[in-house]
Amino acid sequence: MERLRDLDEPALLARIFPVYAGATPRPWGSVPVGPGDDAAVVGAPSGAVVATTDGMVRGRDWRDDWSSGHDVGVKVAVQNLADIGAMGAEPTALLVSLVADPDTAAAWVLDLARGIASVAEEAGAPVVGGDLSSGPPGVLVVSVTALGDLRGRRPVLRSGARPGDVVAVCGSLGRSGGGLALHLADGPAPRASDPERQQAAAGLLAAHRAPRAPWRAGPVAADAGATALIDVSDGLVTDLGRVARASAVAVDLDGAVLRERFAAGPLTQCLGADEALHQVLAGGEEHSLVGCFPAGTDLPALPGAPWTVIGVVHEPGPAGARVTVDGDLPDARGWDHFATP
Amino acid sequence: MERLRDLDEPALLARIFPVYAGATPRPWGSVPVGPGDDAAVVGAPSGAVVATTDGMVRGRDWRDDWSSGHDVGVKVAVQNLADIGAMGAEPTALLVSLVADPDTAAAWVLDLARGIASVAEEAGAPVVGGDLSSGPPGVLVVSVTALGDLRGRRPVLRSGARPGDVVAVCGSLGRSGGGLALHLADGPAPRASDPERQQAAAGLLAAHRAPRAPWRAGPVAADAGATALIDVSDGLVTDLGRVARASAVAVDLDGAVLRERFAAGPLTQCLGADEALHQVLAGGEEHSLVGCFPAGTDLPALPGAPWTVIGVVHEPGPAGARVTVDGDLPDARGWDHFATP
Numbered sequence: 001m002e003r004l005r006d007l008d009e010p011a012l013l014a015r016i017f018p019v020y021a022g023a024t025p026r027p028w029g030s031v032p033v034g035p036g037d038d039a040a041v042v043g044a045p046s047g048a049v050v051a052t053t054d055g056m057v058r059g060r061d062w063r064d065d066w067s068s069g070h071d072v073g074v075k076v077a078v079q080n081l082a083d084i085g086a087m088g089a090e091p092t093a094l095l096v097s098l099v100a101d102p103d104t105a106a107a108w109v110l111d112l113a114r115g116i117a118s119v120a121e122e123a124g125a126p127v128v129g130g131d132l133s134s135g136p137p138g139v140l141v142v143s144v145t146a147l148g149d150l151r152g153r154r155p156v157l158r159s160g161a162r163p164g165d166v167v168a169v170c171g172s173l174g175r176s177g178g179g180l181a182l183h184l185a186d187g188p189a190p191r192a193s194d195p196e197r198q199q200a201a202a203g204l205l206a207a208h209r210a211p212r213a214p215w216r217a218g219p220v221a222a223d224a225g226a227t228a229l230i231d232v233s234d235g236l237v238t239d240l241g242r243v244a245r246a247s248a249v250a251v252d253l254d255g256a257v258l259r260e261r262f263a264a265g266p267l268t269q270c271l272g273a274d275e276a277l278h279q280v281l282a283g284g285e286e287h288s289l290v291g292c293f294p295a296g297t298d299l300p301a302l303p304g305a306p307w308t309v310i311g312v313v314h315e316p317g318p319a320g321a322r323v324t325v326d327g328d329l330p331d332a333r334g335w336d337h338f339a340t341p
Numbered sequence: 342m343e344r345l346r347d348l349d350e351p352a353l354l355a356r357i358f359p360v361y362a363g364a365t366p367r368p369w370g371s372v373p374v375g376p377g378d379d380a381a382v383v384g385a386p387s388g389a390v391v392a393t394t395d396g397m398v399r400g401r402d403w404r405d406d407w408s409s410g411h412d413v414g415v416k417v418a419v420q421n422l423a424d425i426g427a428m429g430a431e432p433t434a435l436l437v438s439l440v441a442d443p444d445t446a447a448a449w450v451l452d453l454a455r456g457i458a459s460v461a462e463e464a465g466a467p468v469v470g471g472d473l474s475s476g477p478p479g480v481l482v483v484s485v486t487a488l489g490d491l492r493g494r495r496p497v498l499r500s501g502a503r504p505g506d507v508v509a510v511c512g513s514l515g516r517s518g519g520g521l522a523l524h525l526a527d528g529p530a531p532r533a534s535d536p537e538r539q540q541a542a543a544g545l546l547a548a549h550r551a552p553r554a555p556w557r558a559g560p561v562a563a564d565a566g567a568t569a570l571i572d573v574s575d576g577l578v579t580d581l582g583r584v585a586r587a588s589a590v591a592v593d594l595d596g597a598v599l600r601e602r603f604a605a606g607p608l609t610q611c612l613g614a615d616e617a618l619h620q621v622l623a624g625g626e627e628h629s630l631v632g633c634f635p636a637g638t639d640l641p642a643l644p645g646a647p648w649t650v651i652g653v654v655h656e657p658g659p660a661g662a663r664v665t666v667d668g669d670l671p672d673a674r675g676w677d678h679f680a681t682p
Contacts, residue, residue: 032389033496036587038427038571039393039489041496044385048373052380053436053472053486060475086379095394097438097484131394131484134401139477143438145394145486148380155374155382230379246377 004109005102009132012106019113026124028151029092033128040128042093046150052083055097055143066183067209069108072142073115074210075285080146081123082231082287085215088156088222089148091125097143099135112142115210123215153222161228161247161292167311168299170217170289172207173236173262177283178271179208200266213287214305221291221307224300228292235282237323237330240290244321247292253281253311255326261308281330345450346443350473353447360454367465369492370433374469381469383434387491393424396438396484407524408550410449413483414456415551416626421487422464423572423628426556429497429563430489432466438484440476453483456551464556494563502569502588502633508652509640511558511630513548514577514603518624519612520549541607554628555646562632562648565641569633576623578664578671581631585662588633594622594652596667602649622671 004012017035025031030043042049056062056076067075077094084091096116100109120127125146135141182201218229228247230239236253244251258280259273267276292313293299299307316322322329345353358376366372371384383390397403397417408416418435425432437457441450461468466487476482523542554572562570569588571580577594585592599621600614608617633654634640640648657663663670 030389033428033498037496037498037500038424039391039430039487041389041391041428041491044388044390047385047388048371048382049385049390049488050380050382051434051436051486051488052470053438053484055438055440055472055474055484057440057474057476059477083379087374087382089380093392095392095486097394097396099396099398099440099482129393131396133396133398133482135398135482136400136477136480139480139482141440141474141476141480141482143394143396143472143484145392145436146380147390147392150382155378157374157378159378 002106003102004100004104004106007106012132015110016113019110019117020120020127022117023120023126024124025092025126029124029149031093031126031128034126035129040093042128042147044149046152048150050084050087050089050148050150051145052080053143053145054079054083055141058140069111070115071209073112074119076142076144077116077119078211078213078287079233080144081119081215082213084146084148085218086229086231086289088153088219088226088229089150090219091123091146091148093125093128093147094120095145096127096130098130099133099139099141101137101139102134103137104140153219156222156226156229158228158230158243158246161243161249161313163249163313163315164295165227165292165313166295166309167251167253167290167292167313168307168309170305170307171214171286172288173232173286174267174276174279174283175204175207176211176285177279178267178276179204179206181275181279182270183208197269200269203266204270208285211285211287214289217289217302217305220300220302221289224293225297226291226293230290232286232288232290234284236290237281240323243292244323248316248321250314250316250321251311251323252314252327253323253325257308257310281325343447344443345441345445345447348447353473356451357454360451360458361461361468363458364461364467365465366433366467370465370490372434372467372469375467376470381434383469383488385490387493389491391425391428391430391489391491392486393421394484394486395420395424396482399481410452411456412550414453415460417483417485418457418460419552419554419628420574421485422460422556423554425487425489426559427570427572427630429494429560429567429570430491431560432464432487432489434466434469434488435461436486437468437471440474440480440482442478442480443475444478445481494560497563497567497570499569499571499584500587502584502590502654504590504654504656505636506568506633506654507636507650508592508594508631508633508654509648509650511646511648512555512627513629514573514627515608515617515620515624516545516548517552517626518620519608519617520545520547522616522620523611524549538610541610544607545611549626552626552628555630558630558643558646561641561643562630565634566638567632567634571631573627573629573631575625577631578622581664584633585664589657589662591655591657591662592652592664593655593668594664594666598649598651622666
């Protein structure tokens with residue numbers, strides 16, 4: 001097996017660069033200077049750039065027995081694009097930083113690049129730069145920075161939700177978290193004998209390994225008048241809690257809608273109704289978009305990416321800015337990187 | 342000792358954010374949306390953004406017995422700003438990604454942030470976003486993305502050098518590499534008894550741990566007509582070799598100038614003349630700027646950051662695009678992350 005230590009840096013880059021070459025900017029975007037110089041130059045037609053960074057660490061954010069390099073590449077790119085979409089912006093470019101044990105298989109690194117490239121091509125956001133470093137034995141860290149443009153829109157912040165708004169979601173809920181639960185319970189392959197359940201499980205597992213998120217719905221929501229937007233990275237209740245605190249409002253979610261529209265089907269089939277609802281409320285890494293809209297807004301519907309109303313925004317009561325389900329506090333603590341459980 | 346695992350993420354961020362709060366954009370820059378939302382929004386007045394990313398890995402790029410968190414923060418920020426400067430651009434913002442063993446001392450992470458913040462303040466490039474992840478035992482990875490603006494300038498590429506140009510450097514050469522050699526030979530403290538040599542050594546050691554680079558000279562060089570610019574990250578000969586290949590030219594350096602203006606003094610005092618010249622030619626992580634200018638250009642001189650002519654650009658001979666010193670190939674192989682020595 002060819003390892004990174006068998007290649008010098010120029011040889012490795014000579015293989016990686018062509019993988020990224022397929023992505024081209026959108027018609028309104030541009031990359032005056034791409035990879036290979038001291039820095040890239042990326043068009044920012046609005047006169048401002050939207051920027052975010054998010055990374056993945058082997059053993060924490062993925063396991064090699066579950067996820068391929070391609071899966072990791074898709075996931076780390078999608079995470080970042082969801083953050084761009086959640087500002088109401090459209091992606092323009094990616095930068096990729098890799099820290100890898102020199103014993104890492106070169107094929108894994110190329111597979112990672114192909115996963116990132118597949119999302120970059122879909123998004124019209126070329127990989128314009130990056131950084132390669134060797135790391136300690138066993139270590140693999142992939143960090144992506146995504147850049148975007150608002151195309152003249154005002155950014156949609158977490159702080160804009162107003163009492164009376166409706167809360168809506170675009171994309172799935174709980175599927176990535178459900179897939180993680182299955183992975184933890186079953187190992188890499190779903191062991192169900194029922195073919196329908198097996199297919200359902202396979203979908204959840206795939207959603208965990210390589211989520212696909214409706215980042216394109218962000219700018220459309222902004223145009224429709226969204227007052228606040230966030231992507232579900234740490235769990236619906238946790239992330240909406242951020243919106244509630246930033247906006248000084250309370251959010252009440254509709255348990256029946258969450259059960260019928262999100263927990264039912266594959267999630268309930270694989271996990272049972274209670275755990276399915278828990279994943280809908282608390283499951284992270286879904287990267288769907290949650291938005292607040294003035295009541296009566298005609299919610300936009302991109303093909304395949306409809307918005308579903310799941311709750312309402314209230315004046316905060318004496319308990320402050322919090323998220324409830326049918327008026328009650330749910331048990332749905334989200335992910336924290338460093339806290340001891 | 343308080344460790345990251347003793348804090349939850351919001352508690353840690355609540356300590357880090359104020360450290361970064363002191364940096365404000367330059368008068369022509371802006372940060373419409375700073376840290377804390379899904380993504381930041383940073384002014385790009387030229388309608389394009391310059392972007393680069395560069396990271397450091399504990400045990401590869403620094404050793405804790407040599408470098409403090411502050412040193413690492415300064416170094417990783419300076420590396421990135423040098424890449425922005427080497428495009429002829431001015432920095433506007435930084436994003437910081439940290440992967441850390443949960444047993445890492447919280448004080449180290451705050452010291453790192455202070456180091457980054459000190460450079461961000463000096464540069465007028467606030468930290469506008471980032472990412473925190475837990476990593477395997479012993480692992481610390483810091484990645485920075487720097488954004489910049491050309492303020493209407495054309496980017497200065499590696500590919501623009503022309504036969505007849507002069508080659509000039511702004512900043513020191515070999516000091517960081519010399520400091521590394523001293524660190525490797527002596528351990529953390531210079532053991533010289535001669536106070537003058539001790540002071541010289543301390544300067545080199547500091548240059549390795551926390552280099553200061555003249556990134557501001559980049560845009561000034563661009564305005565003066567620089568045809569090519571690069572920062573010295575992997576060694577003068579290695580980095581000028583990149584310019585030579587990208588521009589399809591040959592570069593010949595003046596050994597006497599390199600000896601007298603860069604190798605003499607502290608470097609020769611601490612390492613001897615031969616090793617001093619080797620560090621000038623091959624020492625990495627200096628982050629000084631090297632530029633090519635049409636012959637006769639009035640080289641710009643920022644206070645404290647003069648340009649010194651060190652060579653000339655030629656048509657490539659039969660041996661192709663290469664870098665020579667007084668006509669001969671130097672022994673000055675630069676740094677490669679993955680290759681086995």
